[in-house]
Amino acid sequence: MNLQQIVAQKHQSPGGEMLLVGKMDILSTMVRLPIVVIGLVLIALSTPIQQSFASSRTLDFTIYQDGSTHVFYELDVDPLKLEVPVELFGEMIENITIVDEDGLLLSSEIDHNLALIETFGASQISIDYDTQDLVSKTGKIWTFSIDAVEQYSVVMPKNSVIIEMSNFPISMQVENDQSHLVFPSGKTSISYYISTLASAQPVQQEDNGIDNQLILYIGGIAAAAIIAALVIAKRKSRTVESTVIIKDEESKPQVPDPESIFKAKQDLREDDKEIVNFIAANGGEAYESELRKKFLQPRTTMWRAVKRLERQGIIEIEKKDLQNIVKLKSSLEDNS
Numbered sequence: 001m002n003l004q005q006i007v008a009q010k011h012q013s014p015g016g017e018m019l020l021v022g023k024m025d026i027l028s029t030m031v032r033l034p035i036v037v038i039g040l041v042l043i044a045l046s047t048p049i050q051q052s053f054a055s056s057r058t059l060d061f062t063i064y065q066d067g068s069t070h071v072f073y074e075l076d077v078d079p080l081k082l083e084v085p086v087e088l089f090g091e092m093i094e095n096i097t098i099v100d101e102d103g104l105l106l107s108s109e110i111d112h113n114l115a116l117i118e119t120f121g122a123s124q125i126s127i128d129y130d131t132q133d134l135v136s137k138t139g140k141i142w143t144f145s146i147d148a149v150e151q152y153s154v155v156m157p158k159n160s161v162i163i164e165m166s167n168f169p170i171s172m173q174v175e176n177d178q179s180h181l182v183f184p185s186g187k188t189s190i191s192y193y194i195s196t197l198a199s200a201q202p203v204q205q206e207d208n209g210i211d212n213q214l215i216l217y218i219g220g221i222a223a224a225a226i227i228a229a230l231v232i233a234k235r236k237s238r239t240v241e242s243t244v245i246i247k248d249e250e251s252k253p254q255v256p257d258p259e260s261i262f263k264a265k266q267d268l269r270e271d272d273k274e275i276v277n278f279i280a281a282n283g284g285e286a287y288e289s290e291l292r293k294k295f296l297q298p299r300t301t302m303w304r305a306v307k308r309l310e311r312q313g314i315i316e317i318e319k320k321d322l323q324n325i326v327k328l329k330s331s332l333e334d335n336s
Contacts, residue, residue: 005212013333025331028047038123046186056073057073057074057076057150058072058073058074058075059071059072059073059074059148059150059151059152059153060073060152060153060154060155061089061134061144061146061153061154061155062074062154062155063134063135063144063154063155063156063157063160064074064157064269064270064271065157065158065159065160065194065270066269066270067132067133067135067136067137067142068130068132068135068269069089069090069130069132069134069135069144070128070129070130070301071088071089071090071100071127071128071129071130071131072126072127072128072298072301073088073126073127074084074125074126075122075124075125076123076124076125077119077122077123077124077125079119079121079122079123079279080121081117081119082119082120082121083116083117083118084116084117084119084125085114085115085116085117085123086114086115086117086127087113087115088110088113088114088115088127088129088131089113089115089131089133089134089146089148090113090131090132090134091112091113091131091133092131092132092133093110093113093115093129093130093131094129094130094131094132095129095130095212095280095304096108096110096115096127096128096129097127097128097129097300097303097304098115098117098125098126098127098128099125099126099300100119100120100122100124100125100126101122101123101124101125103299106118106119106120106122107123109245126300128300128301128304134146137194140193140194141163141191141192141193142160142162142191142192142193142194143188143189143190143191143192144187144188144189144190144192145187145188145189146187147186147187147188148185148186149180149185151170151183151184151185152182152183152185153180153181153182153183154180154181154182154183154188154190155178155179155180155181156179156180156181156190156192157178157192157194157270158176158177158178158270159177159194159195159196160178160179160192160193160194160195161192161193161194161195162179162190162191162192163191163192163193164189164190164191165188165189165190165191166187166188166189166190167183167184167187167188169181169182169183170182170183170184189302211216217303254330255280255283255284256284256327256329256330256331256332257279257280258273258276258277258280260277261314261328261332263291264332265312265314265332268312271305272305272308275291275295275305275306275309276296276309276314276315276328278291278294278295279291279315279326279327279328280328284327284328285325285326285327285328286325286326287323287324287325287326288303288323288324288325288326289323291306291326306324306326309326313329313332314328314329314332315327315328315329316329
C-alpha cells in the first residue's frame with residue numbers, strides 16, 4: 001500500500017463515520033423538535049385555563065315575599081382588561097351596584113341581561129341588584145327558576161314552605177324562619193307558598209307592642225302636663241324654669257308610628273318594614289353599622305336598602321364621625 005492509498009483511507013473512513021453521525025443527529029433533532037414545540041404550546045394553553053378555573057366566584061340569590069329576588073355576584077376578572085362583559089340573571093334589572101375589591105363604584109352599561117363593566121384594572125368585582133324575572137306565581141304557588149354554570153346559594157322568603165324542588169341541594173339549613181340552600185351548577189326550580197299562620201302571631205304581637213308604647217307615651221305626656229300645671233299654680237316664682245322644661249320636652253323629636261308609615265307606604269318590602277321597626281324601637285335613629293349587625297347584611301346590601309327608604313321619604317341620613325346615622329322623618333314625604 002503506497003502513501004497515497006494510506007492517506008485516502010484515513011480521509012475516507014473518519015469522514016464517512018462523521019457524515020453518518022451528522023445525519024443521525026439531524027434526524028434525531030427533526031423528530032424531537034416538533035415534540036418540544038407541541039409541549040410548549042400545550043403548557044402555554046393550559047396556563048390560562050388553570051388560572052380561569054382557579055378564580056373564586058360567589059353567587060347568592062335572596063328571595064323576598066313579594067316575589068322579587070336580590071342577586072349578589074362576586075367574581076375575579078383580568079386586571080389587564082378595561083371592560084368585562086357579565087351576563088346577568090333576568091332582564092328587568094333594578095338597584096344595580098357594582099364595586100371593585102376596594103369598594104369603589106364601577107361604571108357599566110346594561111343591555112337586557114348583559115352588563116359591560118369598566119373595571120379600570122380591578123381584579124375582583126361585586127355585583128348587587130334586584131330583579132322580578134326569576135320568580136313566577138300561579139294562584140298561591142310561587143316558583144323560583146334559575147340556570148347557573150357555577151355553584152350558588154338560595155335564601156327562601158320568611159315563613160315559606162317548599163313543596164317541590166327539581167334539583168337536590170348540596171346543603172340545607174333553616175335560620176330565622178328562612179331556608180338556606182346550596183345547589184350545584186345547572187337548572188333548578190323551587191315551588192313554594194307563604195304560610196300565613198306562621199306570620200300572623202308575630203305581627204299581632206308587634207301591633208300590641210306598638211299599642212302599649214302609644215298608651216305609655218300618651219300617659220306620660222298627660223302626667224307631665226298635670227305636674228307642670230301643679231308646679232305653675234303653687235310656685236309662680238318658678239314659672240320661667242317650668243316653661244323651659246316644658247319647651248325642652250316639646251323640642252324633642254317624636255318617633256313616628258311605624259304603622260302610620262306602613263299605611264302611607266303600602267308597597268314597602270317586608271325587609272324594609274323590619275328596618276323601620278328597628279329604628280323606631282331604637283328611639284327613631286340608628287347607625288348604619290347597627291343595622292348591618294342586626295340584620296346580618298353586607299355593606300352594599302344595607303346601603304341600598306337605606307337609600308331605598310330615603311327615596312321613599314321615610315328616613316334621612318346624617319354623617320357623624322365618619323359614620324352614617326339613619327333617622328326616621330317626623331313627617332312623610334310623597335316621592336311616588
